[in-house]
Amino acid sequence: MVSTVAERVASVQTQIAAACARVHRPVDSVTLIAVSKTHPASLILEAVAAGLRDFGENRVEESGKIKPVNERAGVPLTWHMIGHVQSRKAREVTRHFRWIHSLDSVKLAERYARFAQADNVMLNVLLEVNVSGEATKEGLEANRWQSDPAQRADLWAAVRQIVALPGLRVRGLMTIAPIVPEPEQARPYFVALRKLRDGVANDFPVTDWQTLSMGMTDDYSIAIEEGATFVRIGRAIFGAREQVQDKAER
Numbered sequence: 001m002v003s004t005v006a007e008r009v010a011s012v013q014t015q016i017a018a019a020c021a022r023v024h025r026p027v028d029s030v031t032l033i034a035v036s037k038t039h040p041a042s043l044i045l046e047a048v049a050a051g052l053r054d055f056g057e058n059r060v061e062e063s064g065k066i067k068p069v070n071e072r073a074g075v076p077l078t079w080h081m082i083g084h085v086q087s088r089k090a091r092e093v094t095r096h097f098r099w100i101h102s103l104d105s106v107k108l109a110e111r112y113a114r115f116a117q118a119d120n121v122m123l124n125v126l127l128e129v130n131v132s133g134e135a136t137k138e139g140l141e142a143n144r145w146q147s148d149p150a151q152r153a154d155l156w157a158a159v160r161q162i163v164a165l166p167g168l169r170v171r172g173l174m175t176i177a178p179i180v181p182e183p184e185q186a187r188p189y190f191v192a193l194r195k196l197r198d199g200v201a202n203d204f205p206v207t208d209w210q211t212l213s214m215g216m217t218d219d220y221s222i223a224i225e226e227g228a229t230f231v232r233i234g235r236a237i238f239g240a241r242e243q244v245q246d247k248a249e250r
């Protein structure tokens with residue numbers, strides 16, 4: 001039997017509530033971001049009808065669907081850029097997205113800051129960090145900041161510069177856990193993100209580091225148990241994507 005978007009949203013929300021209950025967190029401390037990349041406006045509107053308001057896209061090239069979806073939604077939606085962005089595309093990102101989860105360089109941060117100021121908007125940003133050390137991963141290197149003073153110095157220098165920029169409001173950290181056979185095996189990466197967050201929050205109290213964007217279809221329950229405040233969920237809501245896209249993104 002083919003399930004509807006509404007049924008899948010309900011099922012994910014049940015899982016989120018169960019994970020919250022296990023660790024005594026209020027269910028409203030977690031925001032479900034529906035990752036709508038590759039999917040058409042019609043499907044996104046089904047998710048809106050099911051009550052979702054936060055949507056994630058990973059390619060600037062797909063932002064053409066945002067305006068039509070916003071117009072037909074009838075309620076305000078929040079769009080999250082979750083994918084790697086090349087600096088020459090930063091301008092376009094600031095037009096459509098109010099949350100950027102994939103900020104991974106000072107250079108890009110400076111561009112976003114410039115465009116945000118020009119448009120007189122405030123961009124909510126999360127620093128994407130690579131806590132696993134996988135060579136293929138985007139993100140600021142952060143797999144051994146506790147044992148490697150040089151890595152820590154680089155990371156801290158980047159954070160120091162980014163939190164000082166106008167037009168940006170740093171809200172926390174984001175990571176993508178490695179693909180693992182069992183969801184439980186992703187747990188150490190979520191713990192690592194939370195510990196890093198505690199570290200930067202302690203040293204850079206100028207901003208509020210509350211947000212942790214971590215957890216996807218295969219591992220979001222574990223991420224919530226470890227403190228995720230945003231979970232980014234695609235397949236569990238919209239079904240499978242084209243294989244090609246899946247390969248390109250990790």
Ligand SMILES: *Cc1c(COP(=O)(O)O)cnc(C)c1O
Nearest residue numbers: 035058082216217232233234235
């Ligand atoms: C595609 C994507 C997701 C969602 O992945 P699913 O496995 O479909 O839930 C989450 N985060 C990022 C950065 C993505 O690119």
